[in-house]
Amino acid sequence: xxxxxxxxxxxxxxxxxxxxxxxxxxxxxxxxxxxxxxxxxxxxxxxxxxxxxxxxxxxxxxxxxxxxxxxxxxxxxxxxxxxxxxxxxxxxxxxxxxxxxxxxxxxxxxxxxxxxxxxxxxxxxxxxxxxxxxxxxxxxxxxxxxxxxxxxxxxxxxxxxxxxxxxxxxxxxxxxxxxxxxxxxxxxxxxxxxxxxxxxxxxxxxxxxxx
Numbered sequence: 001x002x003x004x005x006x007x008x009x010x011x012x013x014x015x016x017x018x019x020x021x022x023x024x025x026x027x028x029x030x031x032x033x034x035x036x037x038x039x040x041x042x043x044x045x046x047x048x049x050x051x052x053x054x055x056x057x058x059x060x061x062x063x064x065x066x067x068x069x070x071x072x073x074x075x076x077x078x079x080x081x082x083x084x085x086x087x088x089x090x091x092x093x094x095x096x097x098x099x100x101x102x103x104x105x106x107x108x109x110x111x112x113x114x115x116x117x118x119x120x121x122x123x124x125x126x127x128x129x130x131x132x133x134x135x136x137x138x139x140x141x142x143x144x145x146x147x148x149x150x151x152x153x154x155x156x157x158x159x160x161x162x163x164x165x166x167x168x169x170x171x172x173x174x175x176x177x178x179x180x181x182x183x184x185x186x187x188x189x190x191x192x193x194x195x196x197x198x199x200x201x202x203x204x205x206x207x208x209x210x211x
Contacts, residue, residue: 015190017117017198023047026198028118032188035062037125039118045145050075052146056113064126065109073146082148084111084141092141094150105152106139112155114145117183117191117198120174123157125189130170133159163187 016027028041039058045051054073061067069084083095086109094101110122123138124130135158142153153176160171160182168187173180174194184193192200 015118016201017191017194018201019045019115019198020194020196024115024198026116026118030118030188030190033062035064036060036067037121041116041118043115045115050077050146054113054145056116058118060122060126064122066111066122069111069113069143071113071143071148073148075146080146080148082143082150084143084150096148103150103152105141108139108141108152110138111141111143112153113143115197117194117200120183120194121185121188121190123155124172124183124185127157129157129159129172130163130185130187130189133162135159 010031010033012029012031014027014029016025018025024043024045026041026043028039031038037060039056041058042053042055044053052073052075054071056069056071058066059068066084066086071082073080081097085093087093090104090107092103092105094103110126111119113119123136127134127136135156137154137156140153140155142151143149144151156175158173158175160173163170169192170185172183172185174183181195181197183191185191191198
């Protein structure tokens with residue numbers, strides 16, 4: 001098979017998740033390529049400490065590692081901005097609009113955005129955990145919401161079951177400190193169900209508008 005014939009035609013899809021606590025929703029326009037992808041998303045959260053909205057633009061390279069993430073988050077009190085770029089030499093450049101910084105973040109190559117099941121796709125897809133069994137404990141760049149504070153954390157991903165030919169689903173266990181959940185993902189490594197956090201909606205889950 002030639003390199004040309006092996007090239008995957010980019011596919012665009014829309015994904016929507018409803019939070020299991022009923023306090024939030026996230027919608028993402030996902031463009032999948034050979035190994036990389038782009039995602040343009042927005043989430044709305046109604047929190048006891050105050051509601052917020054957040055939008056993000058995510059670019060993942062063909063090797064599965066993050067190239068650029070930009071996030072804007074707004075509360076009733078203020079609006080915050082953050083842009084993260086990962087350089088070829090493995091450093092992270094952070095820009096809040098009021099100044100920049102450079103950090104190594106323990107060699108992390110993935111980013112996790114609070115409340116978002118979209119970002120679990122990064123390590124799952126990069127490592128192919130939905131297609132081939134594996135277990136990895138990873139350094140991760142974690143971005144909190146609504147504060148947009150950036151910290152280095154450690155998370156573990158472990159394949160429970162690879163893609164099932166009948167329903168096109170795999171299960172990957174996610175662990176972080178004392179929290180654990182078994183994520184059901186589709187053939188692209190995108191989360192379908194994240195117990196206790198969010199469930200992806202399908203057309204049949206959305207009630208038609210009254211007319």
